[in-house]
Amino acid sequence: MKPLNPVAFIRGLRGILDGEIYLPASLADNPVLQVLLRRRSVRKFLEKPIPEDVFRTILEAGRVAPSGVNLQSWSFGVFDPESWRNTFGRPIPFGAVRAVMVMGDVHRLKGVLDEFPHRPLVEYTLSVVNASIAAYAMNIAAESCGVASCMLSDTGKSGFYDARFLKGRLNLPDGVFPVMTIVFGYPRGKPLAMPPKLPLEQVAFTETYKDPDRVVMKRWLQQMIAGYRAWKVTDSFQAQLRRYLAKIDDAEKGLGELIFHSSKGERGA
Numbered sequence: 001m002k003p004l005n006p007v008a009f010i011r012g013l014r015g016i017l018d019g020e021i022y023l024p025a026s027l028a029d030n031p032v033l034q035v036l037l038r039r040r041s042v043r044k045f046l047e048k049p050i051p052e053d054v055f056r057t058i059l060e061a062g063r064v065a066p067s068g069v070n071l072q073s074w075s076f077g078v079f080d081p082e083s084w085r086n087t088f089g090r091p092i093p094f095g096a097v098r099a100v101m102v103m104g105d106v107h108r109l110k111g112v113l114d115e116f117p118h119r120p121l122v123e124y125t126l127s128v129v130n131a132s133i134a135a136y137a138m139n140i141a142a143e144s145c146g147v148a149s150c151m152l153s154d155t156g157k158s159g160f161y162d163a164r165f166l167k168g169r170l171n172l173p174d175g176v177f178p179v180m181t182i183v184f185g186y187p188r189g190k191p192l193a194m195p196p197k198l199p200l201e202q203v204a205f206t207e208t209y210k211d212p213d214r215v216v217m218k219r220w221l222q223q224m225i226a227g228y229r230a231w232k233v234t235d236s237f238q239a240q241l242r243r244y245l246a247k248i249d250d251a252e253k254g255l256g257e258l259i260f261h262s263s264k265g266e267r268g269a
């Protein structure tokens with residue numbers, strides 16, 4: 001992937017700044033839409049604690065979230081800075097003051113549903129879908145209380161789906177799959193501009209699948225590269241991709257063990 005020339009860089013930045021959300025005047029006062037459409041991932045937090053009743057309500061949004069057959073196949077690892085440090089030997093990422101590690105969990109169900117057959121891919125998919133919905137519910141509940149958050153594939157160690165590490169560190173039984181960590185806190189500074197989102201025509205289709213428009217995709221890529229460069233002069237989208245690619249094989253292997261041969265994981269390590 002080539003670096004951007006100055007003209008492409010400026011065009012990319014302008015594209016980001018021109019990014020708009022669709023919210024017609026008739027709905028502009030709707031508080032739920034305001035939260036949903038204006039939410040941003042935040043990566044800088046104040047030290048200010050989140051009141052217990054607020055944080056408990058955020059967890060409540062996860063607890064009562066929708067799930068397939070109401071199976072509630074999730075678990076939430078709940079941390080404050082001290083318990084995170086005890087578990088991972090470091091602060092919560094980005095200076096956040098609370099963290100929830102969201103897991104897909106079919107282990108709990110199997111204790112009462114003996115007819116639950118072992119179908120690893122279905123169990124994994126269903127529990128990850130359900131857990132992701134619960135995660136987003138917590139994310140939006142937080143946002144509505146003025147508490148910002150960021151979802152992370154970070155696992156407290158390597159930064160990318162290190163399922164084996166987490167299985168050992170959190171003593172996860174078979175059937176519990178780490179999905180993501182959400183870090184919470186009050187935002188420090190102004191929110192960043194919305195990162196480039198694909199237009200609705202590019203992601204929605206009717207009747208049959210529509211092939212992506214390559215011009216639109218290239219424009220998106222250009223905006224991603226420009227946005228990274230503007231956000232952090234010392235970093236780049238290409239470098240971020242390289243970091244992910246360096247870890248992707250380990251992540252694949254760890255998840256494969258967890259889903260299909262989970263007894264070989266590092267439980268209790």
Ligand SMILES: Cc1cc2nc3c(=O)[nH]c(=O)nc-3n(C[C@H](O)[C@H](O)[C@H](O)COP(=O)(O)O)c2cc1C
Pocket residue numbers: 039040041042043150151152153154159180194195
């Ligand atoms: C499953 C998931 C994992 C993510 N992992 C990370 C992460 O490891 N580090 C990070 O800085 N942001 C992470 N993000 C945040 C995304 O980068 C962010 O959602 C995306 O850039 C869009 O920005 P927005 O949330 O402000 O719309 C993650 C988001 C999701 C949904």
